[in-house]
Amino acid sequence: MSKIIILIFSFLIANANTFNFTELRYSDALGSSMELHGEISFFKNGLSINYVDAKKTLQLNDSILTYKEDMQVVPLDEERSEQITQYLETVFLLHSGDNELLNSMFDIETINEKSILKPIGSISYFVSSIELSKDKNTIKEVKLFLKNSDEITIKIDNEIR
Amino acid sequence: MKYANYIILTLLLGLAFLLKEHINISTNLLSLFASEESIKKLNIASKLGYSKEMLIAVKGFDNSSKTKLLELSKKLNKLDGIKSVQSTLTPSKKQLDYYKKNYPLLTSFNDEIQNAQSIREKLQNSYNEMTTNIFYSNIDKNDPLKLFNLERKKTSLSHKGEYLALGGYGYLMRVSTDVSASDISKAKILYEEVNSILNEYSDVVAFAPFFYTVENSTKIKADVKWIILLSSIVLILIYYILIKNIRLLSHTLLALFSSMVSATLVSTMLYPNFNVLSLAFGMSITAVSIDYLLHYYFHNFYQDKSIVDKNVLYGFLTTTVAFGIFSLIPIPIISQISFFAVLSLSFAYFLFTFIFKKLNISEYRQDAVISSKSKKLSSSTFFIFSLMLISFSIYNLSLDNNIRNLDYQNTKLINTENFFKSSIKTNLKPVIIQAKSKDELMNNLHLLHYELPSSFSLASFVQDKKSCEKRRKLLQNYDFSNLNTILNIEASKIGFRDSYFKDAYSFTKDIPKCKIPNLEIFNSYNLYIYNDKSTYYTMAFIDDMSKASIFSFVSDIDVKKMFSQQADKMYDDLALYSSLVITAVFILLFFSVKTKFLYALNYIIFPSSFVLAILSAIYTINLMHLFSLIILIAIGIDYGIYMSNTSKKSNTILAIRYSLLSTFAGFGVLAFSSIVALQSIGIVIILGVISIFILIRSQK
Numbered sequence: 001m002s003k004i005i006i007l008i009f010s011f012l013i014a015n016a017n018t019f020n021f022t023e024l025r026y027s028d029a030l031g032s033s034m035e036l037h038g039e040i041s042f043f044k045n046g047l048s049i050n051y052v053d054a055k056k057t058l059q060l061n062d063s064i065l066t067y068k069e070d071m072q073v074v075p076l077d078e079e080r081s082e083q084i085t086q087y088l089e090t091v092f093l094l095h096s097g098d099n100e101l102l103n104s105m106f107d108i109e110t111i112n113e114k115s116i117l118k119p120i121g122s123i124s125y126f127v128s129s130i131e132l133s134k135d136k137n138t139i140k141e142v143k144l145f146l147k148n149s150d151e152i153t154i155k156i157d158n159e160i161r
Numbered sequence: 162m163k164y165a166n167y168i169i170l171t172l173l174l175g176l177a178f179l180l181k182e183h184i185n186i187s188t189n190l191l192s193l194f195a196s197e198e199s200i201k202k203l204n205i206a207s208k209l210g211y212s213k214e215m216l217i218a219v220k221g222f223d224n225s226s227k228t229k230l231l232e233l234s235k236k237l238n239k240l241d242g243i244k245s246v247q248s249t250l251t252p253s254k255k256q257l258d259y260y261k262k263n264y265p266l267l268t269s270f271n272d273e274i275q276n277a278q279s280i281r282e283k284l285q286n287s288y289n290e291m292t293t294n295i296f297y298s299n300i301d302k303n304d305p306l307k308l309f310n311l312e313r314k315k316t317s318l319s320h321k322g323e324y325l326a327l328g329g330y331g332y333l334m335r336v337s338t339d340v341s342a343s344d345i346s347k348a349k350i351l352y353e354e355v356n357s358i359l360n361e362y363s364d365v366v367a368f369a370p371f372f373y374t375v376e377n378s379t380k381i382k383a384d385v386k387w388i389i390l391l392s393s394i395v396l397i398l399i400y401y402i403l404i405k406n407i408r409l410l411s412h413t414l415l416a417l418f419s420s421m422v423s424a425t426l427v428s429t430m431l432y433p434n435f436n437v438l439s440l441a442f443g444m445s446i447t448a449v450s451i452d453y454l455l456h457y458y459f460h461n462f463y464q465d466k467s468i469v470d471k472n473v474l475y476g477f478l479t480t481t482v483a484f485g486i487f488s489l490i491p492i493p494i495i496s497q498i499s500f501f502a503v504l505s506l507s508f509a510y511f512l513f514t515f516i517f518k519k520l521n522i523s524e525y526r527q528d529a530v531i532s533s534k535s536k537k538l539s540s541s542t543f544f545i546f547s548l549m550l551i552s553f554s555i556y557n558l559s560l561d562n563n564i565r566n567l568d569y570q571n572t573k574l575i576n577t578e579n580f581f582k583s584s585i586k587t588n589l590k591p592v593i594i595q596a597k598s599k600d601e602l603m604n605n606l607h608l609l610h611y612e613l614p615s616s617f618s619l620a621s622f623v624q625d626k627k628s629c630e631k632r633r634k635l636l637q638n639y640d641f642s643n644l645n646t647i648l649n650i651e652a653s654k655i656g657f658r659d660s661y662f663k664d665a666y667s668f669t670k671d672i673p674k675c676k677i678p679n680l681e682i683f684n685s686y687n688l689y690i691y692n693d694k695s696t697y698y699t700m701a702f703i704d705d706m707s708k709a710s711i712f713s714f715v716s717d718i719d720v721k722k723m724f725s726q727q728a729d730k731m732y733d734d735l736a737l738y739s740s741l742v743i744t745a746v747f748i749l750l751f752f753s754v755k756t757k758f759l760y761a762l763n764y765i766i767f768p769s770s771f772v773l774a775i776l777s778a779i780y781t782i783n784l785m786h787l788f789s790l791i792i793l794i795a796i797g798i799d800y801g802i803y804m805s806n807t808s809k810k811s812n813t814i815l816a817i818r819y820s821l822l823s824t825f826a827g828f829g830v831l832a833f834s835s836i837v838a839l840q841s842i843g844i845v846i847i848l849g850v851i852s853i854f855i856l857i858r859s860q861k
Contacts, residue, residue, distance in 0.1 A: 028658070029291070029299065029658060029661050030656060031661075034291075034292060036295065051295045054295055056295050080296070101224050121249070122249060125251075146299075148299055150299060
């Protein structure tokens with residue numbers, strides 16, 4: 001599911017290089033939420049996500065994924081690595097604003113400032129829908145509704161640079 | 162009688178028009194070279210989806226490549242001949258439903274007895290993961306202790322994320338079609354539809370075996386048309402220059418055409434798949450019969466009172482006996498061509514001998530006696546020289562057992578096929594598995610899977626009955642009810658929401674029975690089942706044929722191996738039948754020429770050894786080279802008889818020279834064909850004609 005979170009980031013970052021973000025995860029199993037803060041940066045052939053407090057960083061460069069804890073590289077198991085790589089690549093799609101491909105992967109319905117994205121392909125096995133809220137064409141909030149009734153909300157705080 | 166040839170041809174054409182529905186002409190060249198057993202095996206394999214798969218690669222892994230991939234997938238899915246399109250590793254909805262329904266049976270199960278402490282530890286670990294890990298993690302409310310584990314199926318296909326990849330080239334799409342390589346009409350429709358879609362996109366490469374059928378058949382048809390046209394033009398020109406008698410020329414052309422039509426009619430109706438290649442070659446052989454007419458004409462047979470000319474009769478009989486023996490050979494192309502030749506030569510002999518006699522053909526007047534001043538060599542010198550050439554040939558001889566080399570060499574498509582093969586890099590080869598029932602088939606697949614764990618088949622998805630029943634029993638005896646009670650108590654203590662796990666492990670209550678599911682859901686993996694009256698078949702993909710060959714239910718379908726074995730058998734058959742033909746020809750020759758046996762024999766042995774020596778020095782010798790050599794022998798024997806028994810040598814030489822020129826025109830043009838089989842024949846005949854010219858000029 002970590003890949004889903006990364007997918008959501010992409011909606012927050014159009015036309016910007018680095019953002020602060022707040023992630024709110026609601027767990028139906030726990031009946032409670034958890035809050036995380038971080039930064040996401042884009043560069044020519046990749047991106048990185050930095051959870052500053054936890055000192056954990058994910059970086060994708062030329063399709064090669066690296067995960068670091070306290071600046072030390074930590075190997076990820078194959079399945080998790082594949083999932084993260086796949087979804088970080090989706091981030092590029094969203095960052096590039098490629099509507100053609102977005103429309104191939106989602107049914108998109110827009111009402112006023114809100115867009116509902118319903119996944120068409122394999123993501124639909126895990127994600128029910130994604131809700132995007134905009135303010136003057138800038139995405140402010142993304143809600144992810146998972147099949148297991150968990151919800152993940154990403155709020156954009158500010159653009160750093 | 163002067164319109165006899167016109168009437169005969171009109172009748173034959175009328176008959177052809179009436180029977181056109183029954184005339185079957187095949188363009189599938191490979192069917193000519195395969196044994197019945199191989200064809201049967203390949204037919205079964207074809208019903209199991211073998212060689213019906215189309216591969217499409219989209220260059221690159223960027224977003225635009227992915228867009229192309231998804232768009233193409235959507236468009237291709239709408240086409241009639243396409244059954245499924247696979248561009249990801251993600252299972253289909255039907256497959257997921259199958260996994261869901263049979264989950265407790267298909268997964269591995271940790272049957273250790275769980276107590277409150279072990280349950281607490283596992284739940285606590287999950288809780289910690291969910292509340293502290295930066296990666297999102299959740300807990301499965303149905304199996305929170307992860308007792309069941311569905312293993313990821315190992316695939317030999319490379320992939321980029323969830324999308325299939327063709328090595329480092331780009332994304333890959335595997336398209337399952339219902340078009341086999343032998344179904345030309347369906348193949349043509351799908352080929353055109355697919356190409357009209359692919360042409361909209363750049364950097365997209367596609368390959369399917371049926372592409373060969375469409376592209377090669379178009380090319381072969383065009384090639385054969387061109388060869389027939391070229392041959393006809395050259396022959397008409399030569400006949401006119403040689404005979405200089407328009408009336409005789411027109412009757413000759415009518416007679417040749419009638420012979421071809423009659424042989425075509427009979428052959429295409431008797432053989433269920435008479436091949437276009439046999440037809441083209443057979444028509445060219447018909448042109449050889451001009452030598453009967455030339456011999457008759459230059460010896461003024463049509464002015465004689467004799468009913469038959471002994472020399473021509475011996476020549477005709479020898480040739481038809483040779484072709485008659487070859488028509489029995491179990492090599493389809495040779496038997497078809499030989500059968501056609503027997504029919505067309507017999508018809509031509511009949512017309513030239515009996516009908517032309519009634520046409521009041523004007524007498525041939527000799528302009529000048531041909532005299533040669535060149536130095537002549539004795540028959541024995543030629544014979545010894547021929548033996549030396551044969552020794553040289555045997556020393557250099559190498560035989561080509563790749564029958565596909567005889568087909569039209571579609572270099573572009575061959576390169577595309579090789580590109581996919583080298584990029585996919587799988588070491589798994591397909592084999593056919595058979596059994597008397599579906600249960601036995603699954604059992605066989607599991608036996609194979611046990612011997613070859615890396616094999617891929619339906620056994621990778623469906624359990625065998627024995628293990629399934631064993632698992633059912635284990636699950637039925639496990640106390641999931643007690644587990645659920647402890648689980649819910651411990652979960653609440655740790656901090657999970659009350660009753661969140663109330664339905665945990667309830668999926669083990671109604672365990673499905675051990676039945677073979679609807680196996681069609683695995684068609685997207687290229688796994689099919691086919692059954693005839695008494696046998697069930699499926700395909701398995703294995704990496705070690707030697708280990709699999711211990712099972713009698715496994716049949717290898719390595720096409721290359723199959724055809725090379727067949728080629729070796731063909732060479733053996735050809736050797737056997739050639740010996741029979743040569744024996745028959747020797748006997749007939751002996752009775753025809755008696756004391757001049759060596760002189761006449763040189764007309765067989767010298768052209769054969771001359772051609773063989775040159776071929777073995779330059780080429781790898783193929784089946785068609787050898788078959789053409791036999792034709793050369795059949796032609797040479799006619800000339801040997803004519804030359805040995807001639808009363809007017811100058812006229813005989815003239816007839817043979819003109820006949821050779823026409824043979825050169827009829828067969829020589831085949832050397833320009835892009836189909837290797839035809840080209841090989843052309844080369845042999847051209848060399849053979851040259852060698853006979855040498856003999857006529859230089860043998861004493």
